[in-house]
Amino acid sequence: MARTDLSIELTGLALENPAILAAGVLGTTGSSLKRIADSGAGAVVTKSIGIEPKPGHPNPTMFKLGCGFLNAMGLPNPSYKEFRGELITAREGGVPVIASVFGAHPDEFSQIITGLDGADAYELNVSCPHASGYGAAVGTDPVLVTEITKAAKQAANAPVWVKLTPNVTDIVEIGEAAQKGGADAVVAINTVRGMAIDIHSGYPILGNRFGGLSGAAIHPVAVKCVYDLYQALDIPVIGVGGIANYQDVVEMMMAGACAVQIGSAVYDSINIFNEVTAGLARYLADNSMELDDIIGMAHRKVGR
Amino acid sequence: MKPRNAIITEVIHETPTITTLKMDLKLEALPGQFVMVWVRGLDEVPMALSHPDAITVQRVGEATNVLSGMQVGDSIGIRGPFGNGFELEGTRIMLIAGGVGGAPLLPLARLAYAKGLDMTTIVGARTGDELLFEQQFSQCGRVSVATDDGSKGYHGFVTELVNQFDLESFDQLYVCGPELMMKGVLDILQAQAIEARSQFSLHRYFKCGIGVCGACTIDPSGQRVCKDGPVFKGDMLIYSELGKYHRDATGKKIVQERFEDSL
Ligand SMILES: Cc1cc2nc3c(=O)[nH]c(=O)nc-3n(C[C@H](O)[C@H](O)[C@H](O)COP(=O)(O)OP(=O)(O)OC[C@H]3O[C@@H](n4cnc5c(N)ncnc54)[C@H](O)[C@@H]3O)c2cc1C
Ligand SMILES: Cc1cc2nc3c(=O)[nH]c(=O)nc-3n(C[C@H](O)[C@H](O)[C@H](O)COP(=O)(O)O)c2cc1C
Ligand code: FES
Numbered sequence A: 001m002a003r004t005d006l007s008i009e010l011t012g013l014a015l016e017n018p019a020i021l022a023a024g025v026l027g028t029t030g031s032s033l034k035r036i037a038d039s040g041a042g043a044v045v046t047k048s049i050g051i052e053p054k055p056g057h058p059n060p061t062m063f064k065l066g067c068g069f070l071n072a073m074g075l076p077n078p079s080y081k082e083f084r085g086e087l088i089t090a091r092e093g094g095v096p097v098i099a100s101v102f103g104a105h106p107d108e109f110s111q112i113i114t115g116l117d118g119a120d121a122y123e124l125n126v127s128c129p130h131a132s133g134y135g136a137a138v139g140t141d142p143v144l145v146t147e148i149t150k151a152a153k154q155a156a157n158a159p160v161w162v163k164l165t166p167n168v169t170d171i172v173e174i175g176e177a178a179q180k181g182g183a184d185a186v187v188a189i190n191t192v193r194g195m196a197i198d199i200h201s202g203y204p205i206l207g208n209r210f211g212g213l214s215g216a217a218i219h220p221v222a223v224k225c226v227y228d229l230y231q232a233l234d235i236p237v238i239g240v241g242g243i244a245n246y247q248d249v250v251e252m253m254m255a256g257a258c259a260v261q262i263g264s265a266v267y268d269s270i271n272i273f274n275e276v277t278a279g280l281a282r283y284l285a286d287n288s289m290e291l292d293d294i295i296g297m298a299h300r301k302v303g304r
Numbered sequence B: 001m002k003p004r005n006a007i008i009t010e011v012i013h014e015t016p017t018i019t020t021l022k023m024d025l026k027l028e029a030l031p032g033q034f035v036m037v038w039v040r041g042l043d044e045v046p047m048a049l050s051h052p053d054a055i056t057v058q059r060v061g062e063a064t065n066v067l068s069g070m071q072v073g074d075s076i077g078i079r080g081p082f083g084n085g086f087e088l089e090g091t092r093i094m095l096i097a098g099g100v101g102g103a104p105l106l107p108l109a110r111l112a113y114a115k116g117l118d119m120t121t122i123v124g125a126r127t128g129d130e131l132l133f134e135q136q137f138s139q140c141g142r143v144s145v146a147t148d149d150g151s152k153g154y155h156g157f158v159t160e161l162v163n164q165f166d167l168e169s170f171d172q173l174y175v176c177g178p179e180l181m182m183k184g185v186l187d188i189l190q191a192q193a194i195e196a197r198s199q200f201s202l203h204r205y206f207k208c209g210i211g212v213c214g215a216c217t218i219d220p221s222g223q224r225v226c227k228d229g230p231v232f233k234g235d236m237l238i239y240s241e242l243g244k245y246h247r248d249a250t251g252k253k254i255v256q257e258r259f260e261d262s263l
Helices: A030-038 A080-091 A106-115 A135-139 A142-155 A171-180 A216-232 A246-255 A272-286 A297-301 B062-068 B099-114 B134-138 B158-162 B179-191
Strands: A008-010 A013-015 A019-021 A043-045 A062-064 A069-071 A097-101 A121-125 A160-164 A185-188 A192-195 A210-214 A237-240 A259-262 B004-013 B018-023 B034-039 B043-051 B054-058 B075-082 B092-098 B118-125 B142-147 B172-176 B198-201 B231-233 B245-247 B253-255
Touching: A019 A272, A030 A043, A030 A080, A080 A097, A080 A106, A097 A106, A106 A142, A121 A142, A135 A142, A142 A160, A142 A171, A160 A171, A171 A185, A171 A216, A185 A216, A192 A216, A210 A216, A216 A237, A216 A246, A216 A297, A237 A246, A246 A259, A246 A272, A246 A297, A259 A272, B018 B043, B018 B062, B018 B075, B034 B062, B043 B062, B043 B075, B043 B099, B054 B062, B054 B099, B092 B099, B092 B158, B092 B179, B099 B118, B099 B134, B099 B172, B099 B198, B118 B134, B118 B158, B134 B142, B142 B158, B158 B179, B172 B179, B179 B198
Parallel strands: A019 A043, A019 A259, A043 A097, A097 A121, A121 A160, A160 A185, A185 A237, A237 A259, B092 B118, B092 B172, B118 B142, B172 B198
Antiparallel strands: A008 A013, A062 A069, A069 A210, A192 A210, B004 B018, B004 B075, B018 B054, B034 B043, B034 B075, B043 B054, B198 B231, B245 B253
């Protein structure tokens, strides 16, 4: 039986399938990224890299809840200078490697991108609540998002994706700001702010006190964000949030995503990428459809 | 899972630097599995289960200092058990424990004893009063001791004592201790082409402890020490970073210190 073709072209990159490893998950080292490439991911995103080495927040930095996961890693990374070698190793995996970059202002983004030459694309993390300087404001201020995107586009000789936070009143406004700055795609969503408290002692559990919710709990939030962004933007939308099986992928694509990213679900299986792409291929074959048929389908059904 | 509340029911000072904390929680775990121990308001660190209801802590820094000073009635948070433990194979086995490395090996010794296996344990430490669980291991089989300063047993490194045994005669060897001790043992096994008959419990910097964040992965396989390990087969480790470098909390490579410094 001929395998359904899942290959896509995404902002000029050729992907064998649309299932991408999300930033910050198993992206610390080149060999870890390579391992995920070998387990069937269409592309991989590195952990977010900054200017200076950062140890991140004290533990606990992540734990599982009944409905998903809470994490506050605090952007641990060895600095872009130290990460260069990992990027080279990661590229041996044979799939596009997207370098996730975080900074406090446009110049920092430019400096890191220039210093991390050789990535197949750059993903701007303007969505983490822990960046120094502008802090949470980085990704919630549309003017800043446009400026950062512009600076990154100038520094990069590869496509630039902008990853958005759902912790805003209107994610579309931020998506439009990224598009205005010249973004090649937007990625939605990063984690949703959350917190857990230990009832035996009264202590907040995360070392940082609060953090970000991921996994199943945020999937409906992500679907809605992707749906709204697809409607408003002209650039591709990459959907992320709580994807754990091929059904979630299909749903996210029907909302308008042309590719998806998977993070927390590696907890269940490191082979998740092979599993969802096999399921997606079967689904398309069974329904005599191609990827293009399902992308944005929900919009067409209701006539926008 | 959120951390479970565990109340300390007994404190045993095993050596000047190593303390066992018994808890009011009994965990069903395989020998070699670990828990994440939350010292509230400070840090959360990985610890092997030395008994179904106990951890055994060596004082090395902030969190372990607080743990070492805990008293009956104090409490900690526990997540786990996590990871893959040791697997018993064969009938004649050797355990090699350096320093606090004896903690994950003690439940294995107890299980092997219950199954009637023929067991030799090598216990090593810097000095005689730092030997961990010598008596407990000797209740489960033969014990040989090595100390760096010669204050008890063989005068020298664990690896030198290991070399005095006919290793071929063991069906399986189980190792936990300082990184360069483990590397030394692996080299000996490799030289005799019996590395496939060994299991090592590794130590790397853990953040999530559940296989998601990627902090603990080892080169070049990308295996996660917290989820795919912490126990790995010797033949898996031969061309690995073991004994060469590890990563700190930032993910930066730290080249391994000299053997003497790591014990
Ligand atoms: C699977 C596993 C099982 C372990 N079992 C035991 C045990 O049974 N008994 C025991 O005494 N020790 C055990 N350790 C080591 C123990 O986790 C560290 O000694 C402890 O984390 C030190 O914390 P600290 O705050 O006192 O030290 P710090 O001052 O914070 O650091 C001192 C050193 O401890 C290590 N360390 C610190 N934080 C972590 C962390 N989150 N993850 C891993 N290493 C860390 C680092 O090597 C660091 O250089 C185990 C480690 C692992 C990975
Ligand atoms: C442990 C962990 C670390 C993360 N680190 C980053 C990061 O460094 N940069 C980033 O943009 N997003 C980071 N994220 C967010 C994920 O990339 C993703 O947007 C989010 O987890 C939702 O997807 P999921 O439900 O599939 O996990 C992290 C998520 C987790 C769980
Ligand atoms: S500590 Fe997070 S993957 Fe092992």
